[in-house]
Amino acid sequence: MTDHDPRFDTIIDRRGTHCVKWDMMEPIYGVPPEDGIAMWVADMEFRPPEVIQDALQGMLDHGIYGYFGDDSRYIEAIRWWMSERHGWDVDPEAIFTTHGLVNGTGMCIDAFTAPGDGVVLLTPVYHAFARVIRASGRDLVELEMPIEEGRYVLSEEAFEAFDAQLKGHERMLILCSPHNPGGRVWTREELERVAAFARRHDLVLVSDEIHHDLVYPGHRHVPMTAIEGIEDRLVMMTATTKTFNIAGSHTGNVTVPDEGLRARFAARMAALGMSPNSFGLFMTTAAYSPRGAAWVDGLMDYLDGNRRLFDRAVENVPGLRSMPLEATYLSWVDFAGTGMPREEFTRRVERDARIAVNHGPTFGKGADTWLRFNIAAPRAQVAEACERLSAAFGDLQ
Numbered sequence: 512m513t514d515h516d517p518r519f520d521t522i523i524d525r526r527g528t529h530c531v532k533w534d535m536m537e538p539i540y541g542v543p544p545e546d547g548i549a550m551w552v553a554d555m556e557f558r559p560p561e562v563i564q565d566a567l568q569g570m571l572d573h574g575i576y577g578y579f580g581d582d583s584r585y586i587e588a589i590r591w592w593m594s595e596r597h598g599w600d601v602d603p604e605a606i607f608t609t610h611g612l613v614n615g616t617g618m619c620i621d622a623f624t625a626p627g628d629g630v631v632l633l634t635p636v637y638h639a640f641a642r643v644i645r646a647s648g649r650d651l652v653e654l655e656m657p658i659e660e661g662r663y664v665l666s667e668e669a670f671e672a673f674d675a676q677l678k679g680h681e682r683m684l685i686l687c688s689p690h691n692p693g694g695r696v697w698t699r700e701e702l703e704r705v706a707a708f709a710r711r712h713d714l715v716l717v718s719d720e721i722h723h724d725l726v727y728p729g730h731r732h733v734p735m736t737a738i739e740g741i742e743d744r745l746v747m748m749t750a751t752t753k754t755f756n757i758a759g760s761h762t763g764n765v766t767v768p769d770e771g772l773r774a775r776f777a778a779r780m781a782a783l784g785m786s787p788n789s790f791g792l793f794m795t796t797a798a799y800s801p802r803g804a805a806w807v808d809g810l811m812d813y814l815d816g817n818r819r820l821f822d823r824a825v826e827n828v829p830g831l832r833s834m835p836l837e838a839t840y841l842s843w844v845d846f847a848g849t850g851m852p853r854e855e856f857t858r859r860v861e862r863d864a865r866i867a868v869n870h871g872p873t874f875g876k877g878a879d880t881w882l883r884f885n886i887a888a889p890r891a892q893v894a895e896a897c898e899r900l901s902a903a904f905g906d907l908q
Contacts (some may be wrong), residue, residue: 515890518806519557519813522889525549529618536867547865553691553841555756555887559798560806563755566797570790579789585796589764592799593749597723599734605766605773607780608787610891612721612748612763613639616685619746619765620647622779623715623772628680628826629712631674633665634875637691640719641875652681655877662834663693665701670708676711684714689722689732689838692874692883696730696837706741715772717746721763724754724807726838727815742768746776751798754807756887762791814840817893818885824897829907840887849907857882864899 526544532552536542540551558564570576586603593599609615624630626648632640634653644651654673656663686705689696690836697705709716718735726732735745750763767773787808797803818836825833830848846856853871860882861865871881886893 514816516809516813518809520889520891521558522892523558525556532710540861540867542861542865542867547867548892548899549867550885550888550896551869551874551883552869553753553885554758555840555885556889556892557756557810557887559755559757559794560802560803561815562797562802562806563757563794566793567790567863570793575787582792585792588796588799590750591751592804593734596804597732597734599736601766604767605768607765607767607805608792609763609765609785610787611752611758612750612765613643614718614761615748615763615765616640616717617647617718617781618642618776618785619685619715619748620644620649620683621715622776623746624682625647628678628683629678631677631681631684631877633684633686635692635871635878635881636685636687636875637719638869638873638875640685640687641780650680652677653876655875660856661832663690663695665697665704665849666667667704673708674711681714682713683713683717684709685717685719686735687719687722689720689726691722692838692841692843692869692881693834694836694839694841694843695834696726696732699733702733702738706735706738709744713744715744715746716741717748719748721748721750721753722839723749725811725814725840727811727818727836730837732838736768738830744772745769745862746772751795753800755803757791757794757798760788760791760794762787762795802894813890814887817888817890818842820890820893821886821897824900828901828904831904840885842886843881844884845881849904853879859903860900863903864896866896866899 532549532554533544536547536549537544586606590601593601607616629650629652630644631652633656641651654676657669691767723732747766752758767776821842822833825831825844832845834843836842849856860868869883871878
């Protein structure tokens with residue numbers, strides 16, 4: 512565990528920079544930016560690695576921002592990263608670039624389902640999925656995951672229950688792997704059950720693996736492509752944006768192994784005139800490199816320290832528990848043990864501790880007593896948040 516690292520220790524004032532995380536927390540959560548701490552939006556408080564900054568500086572020095580051509584280096588960078596970091600041999604013809612993975616999710620829904628079709632989520636899960644499903648006129652089908660020994664599980668019993676809840680109009684399942692907000696790294700056995708469920712109900716399986724690089728020691732992410740017998744219905748979604756803190760580039764990759772599904776996706780991309788911006792392509796090419804890999808290794812060491820610090824603070828408040836964090840920088844904290852109604856524990860976090868966090872119900876069924884905290888910040892800022900939480904619930908101690 513790294514105690515200090517100048518790449519991540521520096522506190523950067525993001526207020527007044529059109530930063531949604533800091534400049535919108537008062538309108539949305541009532542937390543003033545003057546002395547509040549933003550721990551909601553899933554981006555980090557760290558500058559990206561120098562290799563990305565160098566790529567952008569090269570664009571600035573050149574000074575012309577025309578159409579991007581010849582994406583061979585970009586595609587090879589993606590293939591190198593997936594092979595080196597995840598053991599995944601990607602077909603270059605299968606890669607599509609979208610404007611981020613929320614856009615990628617919408618494109619998949621548009622390409623592979625029709626209005627009125629059911630789209631399945633295993634909840635609680637990333638809130639943007641439900642928003643896009645509803646906006647597209649599809650039927651949101653929420654299957655609440657069970658908790659065993661303090662963490663979400665995808666057991667045989669869970670899928671037996673899920674089978675009974677489907678109505679027959681479902682056409683797609685969107686999986687979050689690793690899981691947001693619970694931080695689970697699904698085991699191979701759990702992923703095999705997901706694949707079997709998709710086959711059993713003839714569902715297109717969209718696997719959002721945007722957090723796949725952010726895995727803690729003792730755990731290993733298994734790409735869904737490693738699961739046999741799912742290739743004919745699988746869509747993979749990955750991106751540099753979470754890994755390297757470049758969400759504003761709005762660049763993501765949708766990889767479609769099956770040629771039939773690929774043709775359908777390509778047709779929708781063409782019909783909508785979709786093409787990526789050059790800034791995102793340059794940034795991704797730079798990030799997926801040995802220099803980028805070294806930065807990610809340092810990042811995960813630093814985040815591991817933040818994880819331990821934050822978990823200790825939560826454990827010291829009676830009635831609070833955080834789900835064991837196996838991946839991501841998003842701590843999922845349950846306030847049920849306080850016996851407080853949701854309005855009360857949320858008020859204490861936002862008004863007393865002056866911390867802006869994501870509210871549990873936005874993640875779907877099974878999340879009423881939970882809040883999500885983003886711990887990807889300088890250690891001093893996380894420590895300050897820990898002290899404020901302790902004080903806000905001091906009467907319980």
